[in-house]
Structure formats: structure tokens, C-alpha cells
Amino acid sequence: MEMVSTSRSANWFLALYSSALGKKTVMALTGIVLFGFVFMHMAGNLKVFMGAEAFNHYAEFLRAAGEPILPHGAGLWMFRLVLLTSVTLHITAATQLTLLNRRARPVAYVRRDAVQLGYAERTMRWSGYLMGIYIIYHLLHFTVGSAHPSFSAANPYGNVISAFQAWPVSMIYIVANLLLGMHLYHGLWSLFQTLGCNHPRYNSWRRVFAITFSVVVTAGFLSVPIAVLTGLVS
Numbered sequence: 001m002e003m004v005s006t007s008r009s010a011n012w013f014l015a016l017y018s019s020a021l022g023k024k025t026v027m028a029l030t031g032i033v034l035f036g037f038v039f040m041h042m043a044g045n046l047k048v049f050m051g052a053e054a055f056n057h058y059a060e061f062l063r064a065a066g067e068p069i070l071p072h073g074a075g076l077w078m079f080r081l082v083l084l085t086s087v088t089l090h091i092t093a094a095t096q097l098t099l100l101n102r103r104a105r106p107v108a109y110v111r112r113d114a115v116q117l118g119y120a121e122r123t124m125r126w127s128g129y130l131m132g133i134y135i136i137y138h139l140l141h142f143t144v145g146s147a148h149p150s151f152s153a154a155n156p157y158g159n160v161i162s163a164f165q166a167w168p169v170s171m172i173y174i175v176a177n178l179l180l181g182m183h184l185y186h187g188l189w190s191l192f193q194t195l196g197c198n199h200p201r202y203n204s205w206r207r208v209f210a211i212t213f214s215v216v217v218t219a220g221f222l223s224v225p226i227a228v229l230t231g232l233v234s
């Protein structure tokens with residue numbers, strides 16, 4: 001009896017996941033986790049304005065997350081596992097959704113609102129690909145250090161300052177973070193739709209929410225390379 005109900009709920013789950021709504025729900029939920037990370041990361045980066053000691057102390061605090069309950073580094077790896085799983089599920093569901101949509105409407109769009117939807121979808125896909133490339137570069141740059149000419153694991157503050165003093169590097173970050181802002185705006189807007197909060201009465205609030213958070217996150221990230229380029233932080 002119990003086995004029947006377990007297999008029934010597994011079937012229910014599989015049926016939900018194979019539908020477009022199921023995939024969108026996975027995108028929305030993993031999007032919330034990724035957005036949470038991005039917001040915290042942006043807020044943490046602002047410590048750069050408090051000087052080297054505050055910034056490096058914060059980086060060390062993150063690396064030692066969970067101690068003394070968890071062994072050294074385990075908290076950080078658990079956190080990385082959650083992030084990696086969320087990114088993988090987010091990309092997988094997005095790819096499957098694109099394939100599903102392509103199969104469902106092989107004929108070109110006719111209606112105007114459908115054309116707009118296509119535009120948002122395309123923007124999300126391209127900004128998503130570019131974000132993927134940016135994140136790989138970013139990890140090699142500030143975490144692994146192989147893409148940084150004067151990397152020092154003990155001095156994340158120094159790594160950030162010396163990197164952004166080279167304007168081509170700052171430009172990569174500025175463009176990538178503007179793309180992130182666009183991706184976040186569309187993502188935050190459609191997240192509510194997926195989770196069922198799309199009553200016309202609340203749509204203006206949804207827009208205000210999506211604009212506010214994407215602008216705050218983008219401005220926070222951009223402020224770091226801009227402050228270094230202008231000599232405000234050195």
C-alpha cells in the first residue's frame with residue numbers, strides 16, 4: 001500500500017516536472033536561491049568601502065562558515081554545493097523549456113504580445129549564456145586566481161583593487177553586471193507569474209519590486225569597479 005502511494009507521488013512529481021509549468025517552477029525556485037546569493041554577495045562587496053581589513057576579515061569569515069560545529073571548509077563547500085545544484089537545475093530547466101516551446105510552436109509569431117514574449121525569452125537566453133561565461137572567468141579571477149596577474153589568496157581586497165585598476169577588466173565587470181541587472185529584472189518579474197501572483201491589481205507592485213531589486217543589485221556591484229577606476233578606493 002505504502003509503495004503504491006510512493007510511486008503515485010513520484011509519478012505526480014515526474015508529471016509536474018515534465019510540464020512547462022513544472023520547469024518554470026524549478027526556474028523560479030532556483031532563481032530565488034541564486035538571487036539570494038547575488039544580493040548577499042553584492043552587500044558583502046560593499047565592505048570594500050570600509051577598507052582592506054574589513055573586506056579581508058569578511059572573506060575569511062565566509063571561508064570559515066559553520067565552524068566550530070563543521071570541520072574547516074565544510075560549510076563553504078556545502079554552500080557551494082547548493083549554489084552549483086541551483087545553477088545546474090536553473091540551466092537544465094531553461095534549456096528544456098526552450099526546446100519544449102520550440103516544439104510547441106514551430107511557426108513564426110503572429111500576435112504582438114507573443115512577439116514581446118519572444119523578445120524577453122531571447123534576452124534571458126543570451127544574458128544567461130554570457131553570465132555563464134562571466135561566472136567561469138570570475139571564479140578563475142578572484143577565487144582560483146589563475147586569471148589574475150598578481151593574485152594573493154590571503155588578500156582578496158588587494159586582488160579586487162589591483163584587478164579593477166586595469167580598465168579593460170573593469171569594463172568586463174561593468175558590462176557583465178549590466179547584463180546581470182537585465183537578467184534579474186526579467187527573472188524577478190516572471191517569477192511571480194510562475195508562482196501564481198499575477199493579478200492585474202498587483203502588477204504595478206511586481207514591476208516596482210523587480211525594478212528596485214535589479215537596480216539596487218546592479219548599482220551595488222557596479223560601484224566597486226567604478227570606485228577603483230575613479231580612485232575613490234585604492
Ligand code: HEM
Nearest residue numbers: 038041045059080138142143156160173180221222224225
Ligand atoms: C563587481 C562585481 C563583483 C565583485 C567585485 C566580486 C568579487 C568577488 C570576490 C573578491 C570573490 C572571492 C572571495 C574570496 O574567495 O575570498 C568572489 C567570489 C565569487 N563571486 Fe563575485 N564579485 C562580483 C560579482 C559577482 C556576480 C555578479 C556573481 C554571480 C552572478 C558572482 C559570483 C561569485 C561566486 C559564485 C563566487 C565564489 C564563491 C565561492 O567561494 O564559492 N560575483 N567575488
